Every structure is written in structure tokens, then in C-alpha cells.
Amino acid sequence: MEGSVAFNDNQRDYFVDDLDLKHGKHMHCTEDRLDSGLDSMKEGEYQDILKDMEELKLAESQRECIQEPWKEQMTEDRDTLLHLAIIHEAKECIQQIIERSRNDPYLNFQNNQRQTPLHLAVITEQPLVVAALLQAGCDPRMPDQSGNTALHIACRQGSMSCFSVLVQFCSREHLAYILSCANYDGHSCLHLVSLHGYLHLVECLIQLGADVNVQEQCSGRTALHLAVDLQNPSLVNLLIEKGANVNSLTYGGFTPYHLTYGRQSTEIQQQLYKLTAPELRELPESDEEDETEEGSYSEDDDMYDDIQLVGC
Known part of the structure; x- marks a missing residue:
């Protein structure tokens, strides 16, 4: 076809690689391309290509999880690196870990006190971290060992900043659940x-x-x-x-x-x-009957008549 260019195996690196893009190198086309190339494909080939691309993305994401052993590291209290980074307010470290853990169960990992990173971010009064965690997929409904969600803790502490961030970034369904939820003290x-x-x-x-x-x-x-x-x-x-x-x-x-x-x-x-x-x-009447000295006697007392304390 007129205007087409053929490539042999040694010329495939004509396509710009990631390194070139990072260094700011750009390709300039001399003419606009009007066709997408789809017309030259056989029926069904396009869908097969899309399926292969999705499988490659899935394999890539699985490979990334395998190649991140730091996610398996924790202290004897089952604090992960993210827990520790939040406790010590290491902002850059927190940001990097959250970015590499978007929509990952790692964000909801609970330590021995069943605290997630979100609980600790509220306890340490770090509203920006609270926002970053919620935007990355952290679940605000998870309770700690006392049954408190992160919002319960913000309410207990009177933390208006963390409270505001939590209610802003919680979904409507999650917020409704949390507001109706009681901790283990009721x-x-x-x-x-x-x-x-x-x-x-x-x-x-x-x-x-x-x-x-x-x-x-x-x-x-x-x-x-x-x-x-x-x-x-x-x-x-x-x-x-x-x-x-x-x-x-x-x-x-x-x-x-x-x-x-x-x-x-x-x-x-x-x-x-x-x-x-x-x-x-009027005050409600007590269900308990007034007890006299005789009335305080219980038939159950007879059960223990034969019991004698040692030394008596």
C-alpha cells in the first residue's frame, strides 16, 4: 500500500521504549493517520487481542505482589511497615507504601489490637494520611479489638479534622453502616x-x-x-x-x-x-420485693448445710 513502511526484525526498536519517553524524546509524524488498522484484522482477532492484554495486565499485577516481600514483614505485634510508618509519621514512606498498595488487602491488615493503618492515622491525628488511605481503598468499616471503627475513634477523641475527612471520603453506604454500628461497649x-x-x-x-x-x-x-x-x-x-x-x-x-x-x-x-x-x-415500681430477714433466706441455702470450712 502506498505510504506504508515495512519493518524487519532488527527495526522493531523503532517504536519508542519507556526509557526514551522518560528522557523526553518524542516522535513526530509527518502526516496524520486516518485509519486505525482495525479494518485489516480478521473477525474475532480484535477481541482476542483485548483478552490477551487483560491477561497480561493480571499477570503483571500478580508478579508485582510476588516481588514485594516487604509486604510480608511485620513486628511481633503484627505491625506492618505501613503501621510503623504511620506511628512514626514518616510521611514520604507512608506515601510510597500507599501508592504501591492501592486496592490491596495490605491496606486493611490488622495488628494484634486489630488496628488497621486507618485506625492509627486517626489516633495519631494525621488527616492527610486518613484521606490518602481512604482514596486508595482502605475499608473504614473495620473494627478494632474494642469494636471501634476509625470514625468511633475520631468521635471519642473529638478530632474534627479526622472526622471531616472520614465523612467526606466514606461512601454513603459505608457511612450509614458506621453511624448505626455500636462498639463492644454498646x-x-x-x-x-x-x-x-x-x-x-x-x-x-x-x-x-x-x-x-x-x-x-x-x-x-x-x-x-x-x-x-x-x-x-x-x-x-x-x-x-x-x-x-x-x-x-x-x-x-x-x-x-x-x-x-x-x-x-x-x-x-x-x-x-x-x-x-x-x-x-412517676418512677417505675421496682420488680424486687422488699426483703425481711426471713424473706432473705433462700431454699438454695440448704444445699450448702453440709459444707464446713477447713479449720472451723
């Missing part, structure tokens, strides 16, 4: 910020979709119950403003108003008295 993120009195974070979590009436799993207290326990009138006002249910009952049947008994703040007590349903203002 506390959600909203409970944690309420316990520590972080009013701004309380407001942020509710705006993000956290349930203002979620109950902690241990006793069934809501954030409003906790606010009364803490005698924090500002938190009480904020939660009520955001829709907290003043008639919510703990597992023992107590409203937030019931928790004002014996507490110093008359302001909180008077406020909740007005808002609580009249039928819920």
Missing part, C-alpha cells in the same frame, strides 16, 4: 460524642443521618439520657432541639426525667418535667 458514634460533650460533633452526626434516639446496647440509654447523667444543659437543649424523644425508656423503664432525681441541675429537671408525658413522670 456505644454508637453519637453516644461517644455525647459522653464527651462535643456539641458540634453531635450536631454534625445528626445532620449526617445518625439516629438521635438510638439506644446504647448495654442499658438502653439514649444520648438524652447520657446528657442528663452528665448534667449538661447545653447538650440536653441541643438534643431536644434535634428531635430527641423525652419519653424514651431505658431497658429498666426510666425516662430522661427520671434520671434527674438526686441530681443538682433543677433547670434540666424542670425542663424535662414539662416535656415528659404525665403518665411517665
Whole structure:
């Protein structure tokens, strides 16, 4: 064909290699090429070539994993090089490791305390590292040995910078899951910020979709119950403003108003008295019967009549 150029085996290096590109060498075409070359292929050859290219990419990625033995290195506490780099705030090292571990399970590796690199980045207050990890594919839903996700830790620490990055780069589905998730103490993120009195974070979590009436799993207290326990009138006002249910009952049947008994703040007590349903203002009766000296006796005591302590 007119204008075509034939290459023998010794001329294949005409195509620019990677080294030439790195040194800034460029090829200049004297005329535009109008055809893609696909018309000269037989039917099915193009799809076969695409399939071969995909297989080559997969093989290359597998070879890269095999050729990175540093990913297998860890301390006796099962801290990887990435864990250690974050702990010591070695920024350049962190960046290089993250770049070479995109969408790799290595990013979610947990040490003996079940901390991922993301947990440590929040603990050490490194929001830029938090952002880099999330963008590289780190899973924000993973809990540590206490059941805390990275967001739970940010809430507990009151870290607004790490909190902001986490909620910004989490997917909508992941964030919804985390907000409804309780740690092993039964506390959600909203409970944690309420316990520590972080009013701004309380407001942020509710705006993000956290349930203002979620109950902690241990006793069934809501954030409003906790606010009364803490005698924090500002938190009480904020939660009520955001829709907290003043008639919510703990597992023992107590409203937030019931928790004002014996507490110093008359302001909180008077406020909740007005808002609580009249039928819920009285303290619930105890299920335990009053015990007398005779009543405290148990039939089970007879089981141990024949037991004598040595030396008695």
C-alpha cells in the first residue's frame, strides 16, 4: 500500500521504549493517520487481542505482589511497615507504601489490637494520611479489638479534622453502616460524642443521618439520657432541639426525667418535667420485693448445710 513502511526484525526498536519517553524524546509524524488498522484484522482477532492484554495486565499485577516481600514483614505485634510508618509519621514512606498498595488487602491488615493503618492515622491525628488511605481503598468499616471503627475513634477523641475527612471520603453506604454500628461497649458514634460533650460533633452526626434516639446496647440509654447523667444543659437543649424523644425508656423503664432525681441541675429537671408525658413522670415500681430477714433466706441455702470450712 502506498505510504506504508515495512519493518524487519532488527527495526522493531523503532517504536519508542519507556526509557526514551522518560528522557523526553518524542516522535513526530509527518502526516496524520486516518485509519486505525482495525479494518485489516480478521473477525474475532480484535477481541482476542483485548483478552490477551487483560491477561497480561493480571499477570503483571500478580508478579508485582510476588516481588514485594516487604509486604510480608511485620513486628511481633503484627505491625506492618505501613503501621510503623504511620506511628512514626514518616510521611514520604507512608506515601510510597500507599501508592504501591492501592486496592490491596495490605491496606486493611490488622495488628494484634486489630488496628488497621486507618485506625492509627486517626489516633495519631494525621488527616492527610486518613484521606490518602481512604482514596486508595482502605475499608473504614473495620473494627478494632474494642469494636471501634476509625470514625468511633475520631468521635471519642473529638478530632474534627479526622472526622471531616472520614465523612467526606466514606461512601454513603459505608457511612450509614458506621453511624448505626455500636462498639463492644454498646456505644454508637453519637453516644461517644455525647459522653464527651462535643456539641458540634453531635450536631454534625445528626445532620449526617445518625439516629438521635438510638439506644446504647448495654442499658438502653439514649444520648438524652447520657446528657442528663452528665448534667449538661447545653447538650440536653441541643438534643431536644434535634428531635430527641423525652419519653424514651431505658431497658429498666426510666425516662430522661427520671434520671434527674438526686441530681443538682433543677433547670434540666424542670425542663424535662414539662416535656415528659404525665403518665411517665412517676418512677417505675421496682420488680424486687422488699426483703425481711426471713424473706432473705433462700431454699438454695440448704444445699450448702453440709459444707464446713477447713479449720472451723
